[in-house]
Amino acid sequence: MANQLDELNPEIREEGLDTNVIAKKLPVKVGVGSTIFEILLWILGIIPGVIFLFMKIKAKNHFQQLEQKIQRNASQIDNYLEQRVVVLQNCAKLLDKAIELDKDTYENIARYRSGTPSADEDRNAVSSQLDKLASSVNVAFENYPDLEAHEQIEDAMQQNMYLQREITAARELYNDTINAWNRDVFAWPTKMIVAARNGYTTRIPFIASQEIKAKAKDVFF
Numbered sequence: 001m002a003n004q005l006d007e008l009n010p011e012i013r014e015e016g017l018d019t020n021v022i023a024k025k026l027p028v029k030v031g032v033g034s035t036i037f038e039i040l041l042w043i044l045g046i047i048p049g050v051i052f053l054f055m056k057i058k059a060k061n062h063f064q065q066l067e068q069k070i071q072r073n074a075s076q077i078d079n080y081l082e083q084r085v086v087v088l089q090n091c092a093k094l095l096d097k098a099i100e101l102d103k104d105t106y107e108n109i110a111r112y113r114s115g116t117p118s119a120d121e122d123r124n125a126v127s128s129q130l131d132k133l134a135s136s137v138n139v140a141f142e143n144y145p146d147l148e149a150h151e152q153i154e155d156a157m158q159q160n161m162y163l164q165r166e167i168t169a170a171r172e173l174y175n176d177t178i179n180a181w182n183r184d185v186f187a188w189p190t191k192m193i194v195a196a197r198n199g200y201t202t203r204i205p206f207i208a209s210q211e212i213k214a215k216a217k218d219v220f221f
Contacts, residue, residue: 021208023124025201028185034193052190059194066181070203073174074123077206080170081126084163088133091156127167128209134160171206178205 042049182202185195 021205023204023207025204027199027201028192028195030188030193030196034189034196037189038193055190056194059191060198062184062191063181063194063198063200066177066184069177070174070181073170073177077123077127077167077170077174080163080167081123081130084130084134084160084167087156087159087163088130091153091160124204124207124209127206131209134164175205178203 038049038052041052184191185200185202186192
C-alpha cells in the first residue's frame, strides 16, 4: 500500500491556508448496537452487567468533574476580561476620547460575576468587543503622542498587553479541557453511551476575534 502522505511529492498551496474554528456543537448519539451490547452484558450474567453499570457511574462522575474544570477555566478567563475592561476604560478616560464599551459588554461581565452560566459564544463575543476597543484606544493613542498623561497611558497600555497575554494563557487551559471533553464524549462504549443518554454535545473552543486575526497579518518590522 502506497503512503497516504508523500512528502516527496507534496501538494503545495502557494497562497497559504487561513483556518477558522467551526462554531458548531455536535450531539452525541449511539445506535441500536450500543443497546444490544448492554443487553448482552446482562445476558452473560449479573457480574458483567453490574460491572458495566459501575463503569457508567464512573463515566458520569468523570463528565461532572470535567464540567467543573471547564467552569473554573472559564471563570479565570472572565476575571482577566473584567480586569481588561477596567484598564481600557482608564485608557479611554486618560485620552479624553469618546470611546465607549457596548452596553451588552457590561451586562455580560456583570452576568459572569454574578455566577450565572453563560454560553461559550457569549464569552467569545465579549472578548471580540474588547479587542475592538483596544484597537480604538491604540489608534487614539497614536493620534495624540504629546499628551500630558503620556506615561500613565503607556503604563495602562502595558497592563492591557499583559492582560491579553494572561487571557491567551487562560484560553489554552480552557481549550485543553474542552479538547478532553470533546474526545471523551465519543469514547465508546462507556463514556459515549453515558454522553448520549445525558444529551451531551461537543463544546466550542475559544475563537480568536477577527480583530486579532487581522493584526496577526500586519507587518511589524
